[in-house]
Amino acid sequence: MVKRKRGTFLAENIIFIVLNLAFLIILMLFLFKQGSGAILLEQSYAKQIALLINSAPAGTEIQINMQEGFELADKNKVNRADVVNIYGNIVKVKLSEKGGYEYSFFNDVDVSEFPGNIYDDSIKNLHFIIVNPKQEFLPENLNEVENEE
Amino acid sequence: MKNKKGTDMILSVYWFAILALVAAGIFVMVYLFYGHPSDVREMEVSILIDKIATCFAQGGRVLDNVGEINSGNFLEKCNLDFDVEEVFKIREGQYYVNISFDKLDNPENIFHEVIEVGNANFVSSCFSDDVEYKRQAICIQEKFYALSQDNKKIMITIFASVRKTEKNAK
Structure with missing residues (x-):
């Protein structure tokens, strides 16, 4: 009968348990990282903002809590003012240097946006979106500007 | 051993x-x-229909300027912009809207011409039984009643469709 040394038996089991735990921890980290990834958040925010603009009448001010997005942007060294950009009727949300997700809205309005003041705790995690009626650039206005120059 | x-x-x-x-x-x-991207098209179409409805009737009454709206100036009059981002192959073909006006007391008389704007090519996929084709576009039709200026009962039918498959379905 071959007697197995106690030390060998214990070490083998410990190594086995440690490897299993390592596997589970890596798996859990992967799952959590996927859920809070920049790509997913960018898409979520862009679509959310586009739908809000679509449903908002002219003269509406929208405040969105983007705490999670701003934290990720700070971590990825993206300026908070560059997180949300609206040009024409397209919303672009960028939470990483090389990232960015665009989504268009069909409401024909002029939209301005800006992040909350970072030094004011009550609004630092908010992003403000102002929906204004479309400004038509009339030829008469252009002549006035040229005359002034 | x-x-x-x-x-x-x-x-x-x-x-x-x-x-x-x-x-x-x-x-x-x-x-x-x-x-898999999140599909927000159903909500988008619903909002579009609500916006179109307020463009033609409010408070149960058809608006005075409805007669001035046609397929050519519909987007401008109702403050809509159907242009989309560059990722879509057809930039001006991601939306479709069809609005019809029926007089309830005398269906033969046309209250207003049918307004049709957008790309109708993908609309047939909404009526297909094939699951893959159904994901091509989301289509919703809603009807509501309103009174005209001369108190005639009008049924306004709005059919709207959004494609944007590349960003909402895989």
């Missing part, structure tokens, strides 16, 4: 092979779940 060490080592190999298979399965499931 049999040496059990060799047997234990072989079992460990099988065990880690099973773990690797389980991990691969979980990775695939997570990729499929998070890799």
Whole structure:
């Protein structure tokens, strides 16, 4: 009968348990990282903002809590003012240097946006979106500007 | 006497092979779940229909300027912009709207011409039984009643459709 040394038996089991735990921890980290990834958040925010603009009448001010997005942007060294950009009727949300997700809205309005003041705790995690009626650039206005120059 | 060490080592190999298979399965499931974009088209179409409805009638009454709206100036009059981002192959073909006006007391008389704007090519996919074709576009039709200026009962039918498949369905 071959007697197995106690030390060998214990070490083998410990190594086995440690490897299993390592596997589970890596798996859990992967799952959590996927859920809070920049790509997913960018898409979520862009679509959310586009739908809000679509449903908002002219003269509406929208405040969105983007705490999670701003934290990720700070971590990825993206300026908070560059997180949300609206040009024409397209919303672009960028939470990483090389990232960015665009989504268009069909409401024909002029939209301005800006992040909350970072030094004011009550609004630092908010992003403000102002929906204004479309400004038509009339030829008469252009002549006035040229005359002034 | 049999040496059990060799047997234990072989079992460990099988065990880690099973773990690797389980991990691969979980990775695939997570990729499929998070890799699938969120589909907001149904909400988008609903908002579009509400916006169009307020362009033609408010408070149960058809607005005075409805007669001035036609397919050519519909987008401008109702403050809509159907232009989309560059990723879509057809930039001006992601939306479709069809608005019809029926007089309830005398269906033969036309209250207003049918207004049709956008790309109608993908609309047929909404009526297909094929699951793959149904994901091509989301279509919703809503009807509501309003009174005209001369108190005639009008039924306004709005059919709206959004494609944007590349960003909402995979």
